Amino acid sequence: MTGPVQPWLPDDAVAPQRIQPAIERMVAEWSRHWFPGAPLRASIGRNEPPAQTGGGGAWRSAADLAAIEFGPSAQAALAGAMLAIPIPASATERDRAFLEAAARPCADDLLKRLAGLAGRDIARLAVAPEPLAAGDCAWWPLKTAGGKPVLRLATSRAALVAIARHGIEPAKPRPLSSRRQAIAAQEVVVSARLGRCAVPLADLHDLAVGDVLVLDAAPEAALDLLLNGRPSPFRAVLDPDSGAARLTLTANQD
């Protein structure tokens, strides 16, 4: 059975509580870069499917990693935070278009920074107006210092794994050995098969000391050599060597 190949870490290693400090730092830096006021704060939120907030441009997403809420209210909140002015509910369509254009690079930068946390390059991750497909998301409501929700960030499990892995100091790998050398040093058991005989199960049950089984091979015939118990192309004859058994290889089997 096959399935999609995904990087893996134990569940405990990718629990939102473990990832939260990195997300909080990233959001704080992003906030300081874009907003003149107090930075937004990221907290652990409830697991809600992205579809609840609607599609059609209501989300910006970075491939399979993360999505950020980007509906009109989020756009107004972001633009308002950037301009340090409250955006009135009476904003016109033109105002809304301006706010969306102003807020989009800010939202995309958040996704870019999150991808950076995961060791991924946003330039190769298209930012698209789609929610995350995966239902196994972690949710990070971004709130003002006063606790007012501004927007929500969703990260996939793949993102959590990537962030956790990227945050671990990489071990310096030892150089790999030559595969040829490793194989050459591998030990193999060579055994000589003198012959075989087929025995009915009933006879095998009744087999007793003193019985003689006749093999299918003649003494002068070359023996099969087995490698780790499996047939091989080698054959040999049995030679005496001061009482010890010794094999002399004959031409290989075809």
Added chain:
Amino acid sequence: MADSKSTVRLVEDPAAPSSPRIDERLIGAVEVVLEAHLGKAVLSVERLMQLKAGDSLPLDAALNADVELRLNGVTIARGELVSVGTNFGVRIAEIAQK
């Protein structure tokens, strides 16, 4: 909603004898293959790749050592190597318990 999966449940036949088993005599004619082996040598793959016709390979067994009889790779008996007419044979000297 009802489960649409079909299941098969084995039921006991009250008329059948309890704990039915296949009589061993019914499969007594089934043939299995015993293999006779004498000694072994342990070589590296490198040495193995260098082997050619005429090379000698000492085994870890004496010529008069008992031959092992293996069933599916498992040694179940040992015996003396003999000749029977024009063939090798093995006279059983030791056999595993049933």
